[in-house]
Amino acid sequence: MAGKKRFGLRLRELFSLGGQEDDFYEELEDLLIEADLGASVTMALVDHLRESRRSRDREGLLQALRELLLDGLAPAELNLDPQRLNVVLFLGVNGVGKTTNLAKCARWYQREWPQAGILLAAGDTFRAAAVEQLSLHAERLGVRIVRQGTGSDAGAVVYDAITSAQSRGERLVLADTAGRMHNRADLVRELEKIHGIIRKLTGSEAVYRKILVIDGTTGQNALRQAELFHEAVGVDAVLLSKYDSSARGGVLVPLQRSLGLQCGWLGTGESYEDLRRFSPEAYVDDLLAP
Numbered sequence: 001m002a003g004k005k006r007f008g009l010r011l012r013e014l015f016s017l018g019g020q021e022d023d024f025y026e027e028l029e030d031l032l033i034e035a036d037l038g039a040s041v042t043m044a045l046v047d048h049l050r051e052s053r054r055s056r057d058r059e060g061l062l063q064a065l066r067e068l069l070l071d072g073l074a075p076a077e078l079n080l081d082p083q084r085l086n087v088v089l090f091l092g093v094n095g096v097g098k099t100t101n102l103a104k105c106a107r108w109y110q111r112e113w114p115q116a117g118i119l120l121a122a123g124d125t126f127r128a129a130a131v132e133q134l135s136l137h138a139e140r141l142g143v144r145i146v147r148q149g150t151g152s153d154a155g156a157v158v159y160d161a162i163t164s165a166q167s168r169g170e171r172l173v174l175a176d177t178a179g180r181m182h183n184r185a186d187l188v189r190e191l192e193k194i195h196g197i198i199r200k201l202t203g204s205e206a207v208y209r210k211i212l213v214i215d216g217t218t219g220q221n222a223l224r225q226a227e228l229f230h231e232a233v234g235v236d237a238v239l240l241s242k243y244d245s246s247a248r249g250g251v252l253v254p255l256q257r258s259l260g261l262q263c264g265w266l267g268t269g270e271s272y273e274d275l276r277r278f279s280p281e282a283y284v285d286d287l288l289a290p
């Protein structure tokens with residue numbers, strides 16, 4: 001959070017400085033880019049501020065920037081349905097916190113839907129320790145898991161999980177996926193295969209959603225990751241992990257502006273309770289806080 005505070009502070013310092021108009025906007029651009037807002041969003045914001053000719057006093061500018069950042073941001077809605085089967089696929093590159101946050105979501109729905117029956121699917125069969133890690137969470141949470149060994153077919157794991165949940169009347173399958181394969185094409189092929197299996201099995205009978213986990217400390221690279229997954233299978237919502245240790249976290253704005261992706265949750269630590277619903281106002285206030 002220290003970095004975020006620095007951003008807000010530096011913004012205020014800049015706003016209270018005198019000097020040339022052009023220098024001011026250039027420095028503002030640098031600050032926004034450092035906050036992970038990305039070049040195109042930054043340009044658009046700064047152009048807007050320039051054109052709006054709002055008074056260049058500190059509070060006026062901060063208020064204008066706040067409104068611009070908030071524009072279009074909304075909490076993602078998954079619209080899951082406790083009366084039907086829901087399949088939620090967790091996507092994201094290695095180490096972003098997919099498995100941990102999948103487990104937090106399991107805990108969340110244990111509370112929200114106490115009667116639902118939750119099943120975890122160990123679909124990351126590529127990384128050696130991933131199946132074990134998810135199994136440990138299943139044991140701690142007291143939920144069922146469908147797993148096979150490392151190197152097995154992830155599509156088969158997901159297939160088994162869904163048919164098993166269907167036969168038992170369970171309402172929620174949370175499926176992990178690999179974040180890395182031998183190369184990008186393999187990863188996309190694997191995801192497309194899993195996606196095809198889920199679509200075939202669920203049809204109109206079930207709700208199927210995809211959550212992309214983005215590491216809040218990643219910066220602009222997050223946008224490229226999101227493009228990859230969104231193009232491959234389509235993303236319904238973003239979960240921004242490691243928000244507690246993210247220096248900037250401004251990346252949610254370009255994710256929304258460039259790809260139309262909204263955030264649903266913030267991961268705020270490593271324990272099961274460390275999951276927060278995304279609030280655009282709280283997020284932007286945090287970004288701008290001194």
Ligand SMILES: Nc1nc2c(ncn2[C@@H]2O[C@H](COP(=O)(O)OP(=O)(O)OP(=O)(O)O)[C@@H](O)[C@H]2O)c(=O)[nH]1
Pocket residue numbers: 092093094095096097098099100101124127130178179180241242243244245266267268269270274
């Ligand atoms: N501080 C903090 N740490 C987190 C958060 N979410 C996950 N982590 C940590 O990030 C590390 C990686 O998390 P994993 O859940 O293993 O990541 P993954 O994406 O499943 O990784 P792969 O299985 O390798 O793809 C672990 O040490 C987690 O405890 C969070 O919201 N805050």
